[in-house]
């Protein structure tokens with residue numbers, strides 16, 4: 001599928017840019033004031049900063065852990081998950097393969113470059129205010145298989161491709177398990193979630209954030225919420241940088257070995273009729289070490305309708321979001337600038353259009 005984009009697809013590799021010793025960041029990457037990364041709450045020695053909740057996959061059958069998951073998805077929209085069942089050796093192999101991929105000469109990587117009018121492939125599209133992010137990305141749809149671009153996934157170096165294939169299988173299983181426990185916590189029928197997400201639209205983004213001579217002036221990825229069901233993030237080389245916006249402040253996520261970071265995306269906020277919230281996040285970079293991550297995005301199938309799940313709607317909880325086909329939802333998302341939660345805002349039903357009850361009741 002070709003997505004309309006708002007023009008400018010900048011094919012500049014930050015990795016190439018810093019090959020020559022660089023003292024000053026070029027103008028097109030600079031963000032000042034509120035737009036810059038200087039608004040973070042730093043971890044202090046007394047450990048007073050709030051830390052992201054950690055959930056144990058093996059305990060999620062218990063009512064206690066289920067309750068913790070439910071309140072975490074409502075209050076944080078983000079958590080780390082341990083005992084997730086994906087083997088350490090596969091995680092190590094994946095890290096190695098992705099590092100090797102980014103070490104390839106730029107001409108090799110350019111074989112996968114984002115083509116005009118598209119969003120998939122290697123490179124960065126300027127989707128903010130024209131300011132570029134300090135990171136080289138590779139985004140592609142990986143499921144359903146028929147949506148894989150023939151010049152992307154199938155053309156990757158075979159050892160990376162085989163490792164990704166194994167990783168995708170494991171993450172599909174983990175993602176489905178997470179969605180099922182969320183359904184239980186939300187009191188949604190398993191079948192309903194299965195129907196939406198089984199063989200759904202899935203995509204991934206591998207990102208390489210090079211070290212930066214002036215990290216206080218740039219952003220690895222602009223603040224955004226994910227337009228997904230859920231996202232499972234693997235901070236491959238253990239370098240920090242992810243920050244989430246909680247109660248109006250940016251909080252750094254401390255890397256936890258052998259854990260995934262999971263977040264609620266806009267689609268899950270819509271499906272849960274606002275009971276769960278997607279959260280804005282961003283990535284800052286540093287002057288010493290590059291950060292490498294891979295995000296796995298799980299979504300409903302292209303044929304599905306996105307809207308509040310009917311069993312969650314009643315007189316006290318009227319629908320807060322419109323209904324839209326997934327195909328159209330994805331198209332609309334990619335044709336807009338990446339800007340906080342603005343895409344989700346467009347899906348909201350105006351308060352004066354809501355005919356029953358008070359909208360606030362839904363956040364129970």
Ligand SMILES: O=C(O)CCC(=O)C(=O)O
Nearest residue numbers: 205207226242283293295
């Ligand atoms: O690299 C990261 O930690 C976050 C990436 C991200 O937010 C995304 O791919 O949507």
Ligand SMILES: [Fe+2]
Nearest residue numbers: 224225226281
């Ligand atoms: Fe994200």
